Amino acid sequence: MDASDHSSDIPLVCDLDGTVTPADTTYELILLYLKAHPVTGWLTILRWLRRGRGHLKARLAEAVGARLDTAQLPLDEGFLDSGLFREARRKALVSGAPQAVVESVSIRLSGFECAAGSTAERNLTAEYKAAYLRQTFPEGFDYVGDSRDDLPVWQAARRAYAVNADPRTVQAAQARGIEIETLSPRRPFLGPLLQEMRLHQWAKNGLIFLVPLLSLSGFSWEWALNLVLAFVSLGLVVSSTYLLNDLLDLQDDRLHPIKRKRPFAAGALTVKQGLLSIIGLSLTGLGMSLVVGPVLTVVLLFYAAVSMGYSFMFKRVVVLDAFVLAFLFCLRVLIGVLVTGATTNAWFFTAVATFFLSLALGKRCIELEHKWSGEVERHLEALSGRGYCGRDFPVVLGLGMTVGMISPLITMIYALLSEDSIVESTVVAFVISTTLMFWMGRFWILVNRGAIDDDPVYFALKDGISRASLLVILAAVLVEQMV
Numbered sequence: 001m002d003a004s005d006h007s008s009d010i011p012l013v014c015d016l017d018g019t020v021t022p023a024d025t026t027y028e029l030i031l032l033y034l035k036a037h038p039v040t041g042w043l044t045i046l047r048w049l050r051r052g053r054g055h056l057k058a059r060l061a062e063a064v065g066a067r068l069d070t071a072q073l074p075l076d077e078g079f080l081d082s083g084l085f086r087e088a089r090r091k092a093l094v095s096g097a098p099q100a101v102v103e104s105v106s107i108r109l110s111g112f113e114c115a116a117g118s119t120a121e122r123n124l125t126a127e128y129k130a131a132y133l134r135q136t137f138p139e140g141f142d143y144v145g146d147s148r149d150d151l152p153v154w155q156a157a158r159r160a161y162a163v164n165a166d167p168r169t170v171q172a173a174q175a176r177g178i179e180i181e182t183l184s185p186r187r188p189f190l191g192p193l194l195q196e197m198r199l200h201q202w203a204k205n206g207l208i209f210l211v212p213l214l215s216l217s218g219f220s221w222e223w224a225l226n227l228v229l230a231f232v233s234l235g236l237v238v239s240s241t242y243l244l245n246d247l248l249d250l251q252d253d254r255l256h257p258i259k260r261k262r263p264f265a266a267g268a269l270t271v272k273q274g275l276l277s278i279i280g281l282s283l284t285g286l287g288m289s290l291v292v293g294p295v296l297t298v299v300l301l302f303y304a305a306v307s308m309g310y311s312f313m314f315k316r317v318v319v320l321d322a323f324v325l326a327f328l329f330c331l332r333v334l335i336g337v338l339v340t341g342a343t344t345n346a347w348f349f350t351a352v353a354t355f356f357l358s359l360a361l362g363k364r365c366i367e368l369e370h371k372w373s374g375e376v377e378r379h380l381e382a383l384s385g386r387g388y389c390g391r392d393f394p395v396v397l398g399l400g401m402t403v404g405m406i407s408p409l410i411t412m413i414y415a416l417l418s419e420d421s422i423v424e425s426t427v428v429a430f431v432i433s434t435t436l437m438f439w440m441g442r443f444w445i446l447v448n449r450g451a452i453d454d455d456p457v458y459f460a461l462k463d464g465i466s467r468a469s470l471l472v473i474l475a476a477v478l479v480e481q482m483v
Contacts, residue, residue: 009089009090009139010090010139010140010141010142010158011088011090011091011092011113011114011137011141011142012084012085012088012090012091012092012141012142012143012144013091013092013093013094013133013137013141013142013143013144013153013157014085014091014092014093014094014112014143014144015094015095015096015143015144015145015146015147015150016093016095016097016101016102016105016117017095017096017097017146018145018146018147018163018164018270019076019079019144019145019146019163019164020075020076020079020080020093020105020109021073021074021075021076021105021267022074022076022164022187022267022268022270023073023074023267023270023271024270024271024272025068025070025073025097025098025101026057026060026096026097026098027270027271027272027275028068028250028271029057029060029061029064029065029068029098029101030045030060030271031247031248031250031271032064032067032068032251033045033060033063033064035248035312036063036064036067038312038313045060048060052123053096053118053123053125054118054119054120054121054122054123054124055120057096057097057098057117057118057123058098058099058118058119058120059120060098061098061099061100061101065098065100065101067251068101068251069251069254069255070101070104070105070108071108072251072254072255072260073105073254073267074254074265074266074267075109076163076164076184076267078183078184079144079163079183079184080109082183084144084161084183085144090113091111091112091113092112092113092114092115092116092136092137092141093105093106093109093112093114093115093116094114094115094116094117094124094129094132094133095116095117095118095124096117096118096123096124096125096129096149097117097118098117098118098119099116099117099118099119100117101117102115102116102117103115103117114136116132116136125149126149126150126151126152126153127152129149129150129152129153130152130153130155130156133153133156133157134156140157140158141157141158142157142158142159142160142161143156143157143159143160143161144161144162144163144183145160145161145162145163145165146162146163146164146165146169147165147166147169148166148169148172150169151169151172151173151176151178154173154178154180155176155178159179159181160173160178160179160180160181161180161181161182161183162180162181162182162183163183163184164184164185164186164187165182165186166186167186170182187268188268189269189273192263192268192269193263193269193273193277195262195263195268196242196243196246196262196263196264196269196274196277197239197242197243197281198239198242199235199239200458200461201238201239201242201455201457201458202231202235202238202239203457203461204238204329204332204457205231205234205235205238205332206231207329207332207333207336207352208227208230208231208234208332208333208335208336208339209227209231209336210333210336210352211333211336211337211340211342211344211348212227212336212340212342213477214342214344214477214481215340215342215343216481217481218340218341218342223339223340226292226293226339226340227336227339227340229288229289229291229292230289230292230296230335230336230339232285232288233285233286233287233288233289233292233296233300234285234289234300234303234332234335235285236281236282236284236285236288237281237282237285237286237289237300237303237304238303238307239281240277240278240281240282240285240304241303241304241307241308241311243264243274243277243278243281244278244307244308244311245307245310245311246262246264246265246274247264247271247274247275247278248311248312249385250264250265250271252385253265258453282304285300286300286301292339293339295338296335296338296339299331299334299335299338302331303328303331306324306327306328306331307328309324310324310325310328315385315386316385316386316387317387318387318388318392319399321360321364321386321387322357322360322361322363322364323357323360325356325357325360325363326353326354326356326357326359326360327353329352329353329356330349330352330353330356333349333352334349345414347410347413347414348414350410350414351407351410351411351414354403354404354406354407354410355404355407355436355440357403358400358401358403358404358407358440359404359443359456359457361396361399361400361403362400362404362443362444362447362452362456363455363456364383364386364388364396364400365393365396365397365400365447365448366447366452366453366454366456367383367386367388368383368388368389368390368392368393368396369393369447369450397444397447397448400444400447401444404440404441404443404444405437405440405441407436407440408433408434408436408437408440409433411429411432411433411436412429412430412433415428415429415432415433416429425479425480428476428477428479428480431472431473431476432473432476432477435469435472435473435476436469436473438469439465439466439469442465443456443459
């Protein structure tokens with residue numbers, strides 16, 4: 001439809017959630033409340049919901065509305081830049097979102113003559129919204145929406161427009177005899193979901209093959225099948241924890257120059273889609289684990305529980321956050337042991353734990369470096385969503401370097417002195433230890449220079465020298481197994 005068709009005084013009424021912004025602000029408020037009250041939050045929300053959705057939204061806005069940064073909400077730039085929106089003489093923002101949220105977005109965008117949302121007395125959606133708009137604009141109105149709740153509103157409108165609407169919603173509108181114009185198609189779901197699952201991070205799950213690789217003499221095809229099933233099931237469960245962590249970090253990620261591009265922060269995925277995906281991924285992963293055995297299922301549940309503890313609490317505790325991340329890496333190694341029955345000992349796990357504790361501290365240093373290298377005033381600036389500040393950079397750097405150098409030494413001691421050592425050759429032990437020491441020293445020099453801006457494991461996968469170091473270690477291990 002030509003933009004000039006809307007140059008009359010008929011107001012263009014816009015929905016907020018899913019239309020002006022791809023986000024769903026009510027779900028984000030629920031998430032903020034659960035983040036603040038992880039134990040009792042669900043019960044409180046259900047109690048509020050019993051008194052009506054309007055009451056729920058009003059109480060959520062009251063409790064955590066100040067934490068929802070509407071200035072950072074992603075916007076549907078395609079719609080806001082369209083001729084229809086820009087050339088409309090009169091515009092109104094009317095949404096089922098809480099009144100305070102609608103008003104805040106209206107002030108941010110300006111140009112709206114009216115901003116109305118849900119209150120404790122009304123849930124401004126569906127028929128209630130249609131009735132409100134008929135009363136407020138008796139001369140008629142045009143409406144832009146996105147969901148099935150908008151069907152009665154489109155029916156009451158002079159002209160109906162759809163933004164990011166599901167094809168079935170458009171078909172339902174047409175079945176009601178509504179002439180609806182689709183301004184933009186449904187946003188893709190699978191691509192952003194795969195990105196949010198961080199499939200490249202599944203490389204970390206390759207740690208389940210570590211001990212079996214060092215025990216090839218006991219190889220069997222049953223090993224191989226169980227390891228593959230364990231790898232996939234672990235990947236699905238871990239990806240579900242990534243989604244949960246990013247949902248809880250949503251407000252912080254929108255303030256981060258890089259993380260703001262993540263699907264949740266950018267609005268490519270909504271909170272509702274994320275929650276449903278978490279349930280689907282975790283149940284699929286746990287179901288696959290039962291094929292291997294109940295022990296794996298229990299370990300995966302424990303992994304998920306620790307990861308949830310990290311997302312809700314541990315990541316805000318200085319240094320403890322790094323220990324928890326290192327522990328999760330050790331759990332990956334343990335899964336390989338439990339699935340195959342291969343043997344190892346405490347020396348080996350200590351070497352693994354110190355190595356990944358160093359990488360976890362390195363990840364914090366990467367995040368802190370830009371605050372430390374900036375103006376003096378930024379040295380006390382807190383790292384968003386974490387317990388650190390810029391001034392902690394040299395301390396965390398020192399801790400990470402120290403732990404990082406301990407790991408190769410423990411590997412050497414383990415290989416030479418342990419009675420149950422998997423590596424028997426002194427030469428192979430020396431090659432593995434010195435290669436690890438070289439890689440770790442180079443890694444920390446690059447961290448200190450501010451030359452790494454990725455997750456350490458992702459950096460290792462992309463970096464040529466890191467890949468060459470890994471090949472050297474793998475070659476040494478294979479030589480040990482074959483000779």
